[in-house]
Amino acid sequence: MNVEELREYCLAKRGATESFPFDDSTLVFKVMGKMFALISLKRLPTQINLKCDPEKAVQLREQYVGNILPGYHMNKTHWNTILCEKVSPTLIKELMDHSYQTIVRKLPKSKQMLLKEVP
Incomplete structure (x- = not known):
């Protein structure tokens, strides 16, 4: 995936x-x-840093050695860097979804409710 494809998917x-x-x-x-x-x-x-469950982050790094790395300039327990040319677009989208959902699940209930109202 290129930068514009990544951007469009995130903004969606x-x-x-x-x-x-x-x-x-x-x-x-x-x-x-x-x-x-x-x-x-x-x-x-092209690289993207994504938030990830710590156990899943380690599994991904072991499965995709050299293509999914500890997060560059990030907390390496919670962030991965994905080399986009080396990983399938399907997996990248799954990992973007996981990152987004990881954040949303940790938001206070009041913010989660506000998010549901956003078009």
Whole structure:
């Protein structure tokens, strides 16, 4: 998947927003103010950092050695870096969904309710 495909998929999530809070080359996607994906616009091949359940993160790294790595500049327990040219688009979308859902599940119930109201 290329950057634009990743961006479109992230923004299709309910309540997702994009910004450049760190610098002009790191695109960050949030839901209710919490990050669920980061894409570097400078690093090649295209990479995306996604939040992940710690046990699943380790399993993915073992299964996709060299293609799914501990999160670059992130908490390596909770974040993975996916090399997009080396991993199938189907798996990338599953991992983006997992990242988004991981964040939403941890939101306070009041914010989860507000999110359900977002078109």
